[in-house]
Amino acid sequence: MSKTPFIPNLNQAAIESAEQWVIECPKCHHAAPAMERGVFRAWASSKSKRVLARCTNCNKLTLAKLTKDPERAYTLRIEEIDQQLDQIEAEERAQSGSSAPSIN
Numbered sequence: 001m002s003k004t005p006f007i008p009n010l011n012q013a014a015i016e017s018a019e020q021w022v023i024e025c026p027k028c029h030h031a032a033p034a035m036e037r038g039v040f041r042a043w044a045s046s047k048s049k050r051v052l053a054r055c056t057n058c059n060k061l062t063l064a065k066l067t068k069d070p071e072r073a074y075t076l077r078i079e080e081i082d083q084q085l086d087q088i089e090a091e092e093r094a095q096s097g098s099s100a101p102s103i104n
């Protein structure tokens with residue numbers, strides 16, 4: 001009989017709560033869901049934190065603002081997925097124009 005300090009599903013719980021965080025660059029005000037930057041501050045209890053992160057928009061290393069805002073995080077996530085889909089579509093269109101290699 002052993003007592004393990006291991007808590008099952010902790011990672012999953014962390015990911016789920018991390019999805020509610022929004023990271024914002026104080027320099028260019030570019031905002032993104034915190035999950036996209038691999039920021040795991042789900043255990044943070046206060047509402048607003050600062051984390052060292054590189055902005056994907058202005059490429060500056062900055063003390064980004066981390067805010068718990070599930071609604072905004074969700075909206076930003078949808079926007080990012082939308083942009084990714086547009087990119088995939090554009091790439092596919094560019095590829096179909098040229099001789100696309102076939103995969104056997």
Ligand SMILES: [Zn+2]
Pocket residue numbers: 025026027028029030055056057058059060
């Ligand atoms: Zn920025």
